[in-house]
Amino acid sequence: MHTTKNTIAVIGGGSWATANVKMLADNSTPKDIYWWMRNGEAVEHLTKFRHNPRYLSSVEINVPAQHISTDLKAMLAQAEFVLLNVPAAFLKDALSGITPQDLEGKKIVSAIKGIVPDENLIIGEFLNQRYGIPFNNLLVLSGPCHAEEVALEKLSYLTIASPDTELAARFAGMIDTRYIKTIVSDDIYGTEYSAVLKNIYAIASGICHGLGYGDNFQAVLISNAIREIERFVEAIHHIDRDIKESAYLGDLMVTAYSQFSRNRTFGNMIGKGYTVTSAQLEMNMVAEGYYAVNCLHQINKQHNVYMPICNAVYNILYQKRSPYNEMKHLAENLS
Ligand SMILES: NC(=O)C1=CN([C@@H]2O[C@H](COP(=O)(O)OP(=O)(O)OC[C@H]3O[C@@H](n4cnc5c(N)ncnc54)[C@H](OP(=O)(O)O)[C@@H]3O)[C@@H](O)[C@H]2O)C=CC1
Numbered sequence: 001m002h003t004t005k006n007t008i009a010v011i012g013g014g015s016w017a018t019a020n021v022k023m024l025a026d027n028s029t030p031k032d033i034y035w036w037m038r039n040g041e042a043v044e045h046l047t048k049f050r051h052n053p054r055y056l057s058s059v060e061i062n063v064p065a066q067h068i069s070t071d072l073k074a075m076l077a078q079a080e081f082v083l084l085n086v087p088a089a090f091l092k093d094a095l096s097g098i099t100p101q102d103l104e105g106k107k108i109v110s111a112i113k114g115i116v117p118d119e120n121l122i123i124g125e126f127l128n129q130r131y132g133i134p135f136n137n138l139l140v141l142s143g144p145c146h147a148e149e150v151a152l153e154k155l156s157y158l159t160i161a162s163p164d165t166e167l168a169a170r171f172a173g174m175i176d177t178r179y180i181k182t183i184v185s186d187d188i189y190g191t192e193y194s195a196v197l198k199n200i201y202a203i204a205s206g207i208c209h210g211l212g213y214g215d216n217f218q219a220v221l222i223s224n225a226i227r228e229i230e231r232f233v234e235a236i237h238h239i240d241r242d243i244k245e246s247a248y249l250g251d252l253m254v255t256a257y258s259q260f261s262r263n264r265t266f267g268n269m270i271g272k273g274y275t276v277t278s279a280q281l282e283m284n285m286v287a288e289g290y291y292a293v294n295c296l297h298q299i300n301k302q303h304n305v306y307m308p309i310c311n312a313v314y315n316i317l318y319q320k321r322s323p324y325n326e327m328k329h330l331a332e333n334l335s
């Protein structure tokens with residue numbers, strides 16, 4: 001039984017980081033929360049008004065002003081747990097001044113659903129290879145949960161995966177609340193990869209919606225998508241898992257169908273004829289699936305898993321192929 005007070009540093013200033021800070025603060029276990037973000041103006045606003053100005057701005061933040069900072073090393077130094085919440089494409093940049101010593105002995109929780117570009121590594125692998133974090137100190141926070149619904153305190157379920165399930169249960173005890181239920185898993189690879197993949201399928205779903213396909217087709221698309229996820233995670237890390245669990249199927253469904261999904265919104269714009277750049281400019285937030293599909297395409301060269309939906313999204317976003325033609329071709333290959 002752990003007796004000292006928990007300390008945690010949340011790294012990132014977007015919607016999910018803001019929602020995670022809210023859960024941690026609403027949870028009754030005594031803890032000190034430290035919060036790093038790159039934007040100095042947002043820190044100033046937060047410390048004065050207790051609201052994040054650009055993300056989930058209605059949420060009141062109950063963290064002492066002196067615990068919110070742009071000084072990453074100072075925030076990390078205080079904490080036993082580090083909750084990473086920067087989009088994967090910017091993680092290397094965010095951690096550029098950090099050494100393995102700064103993270104030594106810490107328990108690192110990744111709430112990121114993306115792949116580190118160029119490295120083509122999921123976050124757990126990247127932290128292990130670059131910073132020497134042992135897998136037993138790594139946790140993944142995932143599951144079907146949009147930040148906007150956390151802000152509204154709508155009932156949500158999160159999965160915490162780690163090879164050390166006692167550690168995962170300890171972290172679960174730091175975030176569960178009246179509106180957050182937790183599930184513990186030991187499948188870090190499957191949990192991370194399926195969270196990355198579902199963003200790509202949500203883009204596919206958005207593209208199809210933008211092109212005018214209806215709910216009947218969407219259901220077939222998503223039933224093919226879960227089989228694609230199952231094939232891929234089985235090829236990467238073969239264990240006895242039930243792909244219908246919330247961390248896999250649930251997360252795919254919420255992202256592919258929810259009005260709050262960034263990835264679906266981005267895909268919808270592509271289906272309606274926006275270019276990638278104009279769709280990105282239109283959104284204040286990051287669609288991880290855009291970066292992930294390029295990485296996945298590279299990773300799958302080693303595994304050769306049959307992934308027609310991923311290929312279609314890759315062709316549209318990176319080969320500038322016509323969304324209409326790609327989806328027409330894909331539709332002929334779904335079952
Ligand atoms: N939002 C959600 O509901 C959920 C998100 N996630 C995951 O959480 C992670 C964070 O996403 P989320 O909080 O949604 O992000 P948002 O889209 O809400 O915010 C974007 C964040 O990225 C930062 N950013 C944007 N451009 C850059 C850049 N060039 N360099 C460095 N940082 C940059 C922004 O900082 P700034 O404001 O300073 O520009 C901001 O903190 C993602 O992996 C996402 O998949 C997981 C579950 C739910």
Ligand SMILES: O=C(CO)COP(=O)(O)O
Binds near residue numbers: 146202260288
């Ligand atoms: O991961 C999420 C929900 O579980 C968030 O998905 P989006 O980034 O598409 O909004």
